[in-house]
Amino acid sequence: MTVSTTVPDRDALAAEVQQLVDDKVASKLTAQDPTLWGPDAESEASIRLSWVGLAESSRPLVNEIVELRGLLAKDGLTHVVLAGMGGSSLAPEVICATAGKPLVTLDTTDPGQIRAALGDQLDRTVLVVSSKSGGTVETDSHRRAYAKAFRDEGLDPAKHIVVVTDPGSPLAKLAETEGYRKVFLADPNVGGRYSALTAFGLVPAGLAGVDIGALLDEAAAAAPGLAADDAGNPALVLGALLGLAQRAGAEKVVIADTGSGIKGFGDWAEQLIAESTGKQGTGILPVVVESPKAPGFADAGKDAVLASIGTDAGVVPASGFAFAISGPLGAQMLTWEYVIAVAGRELGINPFDQPDVESAKAATRKLLADTNNDGGDSSKGSGNSDGDDEQSKPGAAATVELDGITVSGSPEIVDGATDLATLLDNVVKAAPAAGYLAIQAYLDRLTDDAAPLRPLLAAKSGLQTTFGWGPRFLHSTGQYHKGGHPNGVFVQITGDSAEDLPIPEQPFTFGELQQAQARGDGSVLAEHGRPVVTLHLKDRTAGLDALARALS
Numbered sequence: 001m002t003v004s005t006t007v008p009d010r011d012a013l014a015a016e017v018q019q020l021v022d023d024k025v026a027s028k029l030t031a032q033d034p035t036l037w038g039p040d041a042e043s044e045a046s047i048r049l050s051w052v053g054l055a056e057s058s059r060p061l062v063n064e065i066v067e068l069r070g071l072l073a074k075d076g077l078t079h080v081v082l083a084g085m086g087g088s089s090l091a092p093e094v095i096c097a098t099a100g101k102p103l104v105t106l107d108t109t110d111p112g113q114i115r116a117a118l119g120d121q122l123d124r125t126v127l128v129v130s131s132k133s134g135g136t137v138e139t140d141s142h143r144r145a146y147a148k149a150f151r152d153e154g155l156d157p158a159k160h161i162v163v164v165t166d167p168g169s170p171l172a173k174l175a176e177t178e179g180y181r182k183v184f185l186a187d188p189n190v191g192g193r194y195s196a197l198t199a200f201g202l203v204p205a206g207l208a209g210v211d212i213g214a215l216l217d218e219a220a221a222a223a224p225g226l227a228a229d230d231a232g233n234p235a236l237v238l239g240a241l242l243g244l245a246q247r248a249g250a251e252k253v254v255i256a257d258t259g260s261g262i263k264g265f266g267d268w269a270e271q272l273i274a275e276s277t278g279k280q281g282t283g284i285l286p287v288v289v290e291s292p293k294a295p296g297f298a299d300a301g302k303d304a305v306l307a308s309i310g311t312d313a314g315v316v317p318a319s320g321f322a323f324a325i326s327g328p329l330g331a332q333m334l335t336w337e338y339v340i341a342v343a344g345r346e347l348g349i350n351p352f353d354q355p356d357v358e359s360a361k362a363a364t365r366k367l368l369a370d371t372n373n374d375g376g377d378s379s380k381g382s383g384n385s386d387g388d389d390e391q392s393k394p395g396a397a398a399t400v401e402l403d404g405i406t407v408s409g410s411p412e413i414v415d416g417a418t419d420l421a422t423l424l425d426n427v428v429k430a431a432p433a434a435g436y437l438a439i440q441a442y443l444d445r446l447t448d449d450a451a452p453l454r455p456l457l458a459a460k461s462g463l464q465t466t467f468g469w470g471p472r473f474l475h476s477t478g479q480y481h482k483g484g485h486p487n488g489v490f491v492q493i494t495g496d497s498a499e500d501l502p503i504p505e506q507p508f509t510f511g512e513l514q515q516a517q518a519r520g521d522g523s524v525l526a527e528h529g530r531p532v533v534t535l536h537l538k539d540r541t542a543g544l545d546a547l548a549r550a551l552s
């Protein structure tokens with residue numbers, strides 16, 4: 001690994017690193033010492049540290065996965081679809097994209113996106129159902145939809161489904177009952193966002209044809225340097241830098257790829273950083289940008305640290321904190337895991353829990369239950385704004401129709417807005433100094449062109465601006481939004497679907513689940529006192545165009 005740093009005060013960084021060396025943080029972490037984050041974190045940390053040794057302990061998986069790939073190929077099953085959220089899909093996605101191997105990732109509840117996946121090469125499909133807990137509603141729903149689709153086509157789901165889960169999970173039990181083709185039981189002493197080099201990262205990637213042995217080799221080569229109580233250890237240097245930056249008010253890390261050859265690294269790092277650190281009103285907000293020239297990076301202010309993945313972009317933000325880190329993917333993953341564990345100690349938080357994720361899930365469950373108790377006919381499949389219960393919308397105090405978009409949310413944003421441009425002005429005004437804006441698009445991430453809104457809003461506002469696809473981000477940056485620094489303003493984008501999709505044996509459809517997830521998270525954000533506005537697009541393309549025009 002090669003790391004270079006820019007800091008306002010080199011002596012301060014050297015002193016901070018030396019303290020970590022003196023405290024033997026690197027060797028203790030490698031020895032899985034759970035006391036490094038204080039007494040409150042000890043019990044969770046004691047069951048979460050096996051990731052430090054995965055470069056070696058995951059070796060036996062390689063042959064098992066290669067063998068399964070061969071058997072599947074003999075049956076003509078070469079189209080790999082992965083159903084998994086957060087830590088159960090982000091790593092294999094970046095691993096496959098980097099290696100140029102095709103993998104279809106389902107981490108959405110968008111009816112159109114799921115319908116399109118179901119209609120693609122079903123007879124050649126192997127579905128990998130990945131969930132540590134075995135109880136994640138999105139993943140369970142994907143499994144149900146695929147099982148039915150296989151049956152409808154006269155195919156035996158058991159032959160097409162492979163499971164990755166923790167021992168004893170409901171999914172492990174179900175896989176046994178259903179006789180699914182293969183079950184990989186992962187190490188339960190590794191949390192989801194640290195699971196890249198477990199079966200969660202390796203099974204989908206290996207089945208897609210990635211050389212997963214080489215990935216482990218890359219991590220293994222970095223491991224000794226990360227374990228060393230040495231001032232040159234990149235994890236100590238970057239962990240210390242992030243701690244110093246946080247204390248200086250630079251609590252955001254803006255991540256740009258600068259020619260690393262890794263595809264989509266920021267999407268994986270985002271969960272590791274945000275879910276690990278965003279709690280107790282503190283944390284590091286990852287802001288993934290399109291390039292080093294993008295707004296947020298090129299013009300970063302005092303609240304940001306710049307992270308170049310690859311060579312040094314040579315941009316120094318107003319905060320004075322920047323770093324570049326280069327190396328192959330396996331090494332990057334292990335290094336960042338160490339960095340964030342060290343940064344967690346610097347910030348005084350437990351990097352292994354996610355205390356605020358459950359609240360949005362609970363709000364979603366309640367909304368779905370209420371819909372059903374109200375006699376909502378899920379077979380109709382709404383997914384649409386018509387007939388929505390206004391009372392259950394977050395910040396439903398204010399609702400207005402602007403340029404064909406139904407807008408509801410915090411009165412400070414919605415009141416007085418006469419068109420989309422004034423509404424977006426209000427969004428920017430709602431942010432405190434050095435706050436951030438978050439666009440959360442509960443849409444089809446393969447066909448809805450919402451991502452370009454991020455640089456447009458960032459340029460307009462001059463504020464750090466993130467973009468996330470819902471519900472995917474709920475299992476990633478969602479923890480930070482609710483538990484981290486309370487200075488975000490949230491723009492939810494939802495949309496009508498051309499056609500909804502039932503979830504077999506469930507009283508709600510994908511469309512209803514998607515809308516309930518947006519409303520549930522929005523209501524929890526509002527309860528936390530965060531300004532939030534929901535833009536519901538009746539026509540997705542026209543609505544996104546109108547938003548882009550209003551921002552340009």
Ligand SMILES: O=P(O)(O)OC[C@H]1O[C@](O)(CO)[C@@H](O)[C@@H]1O
Binds near residue numbers: 354474
């Ligand atoms: O693997 P599971 O249990 O389905 O969870 C998926 C993701 O959901 C989270 O628990 C957050 O909701 C993540 O930490 C995790 O990676």
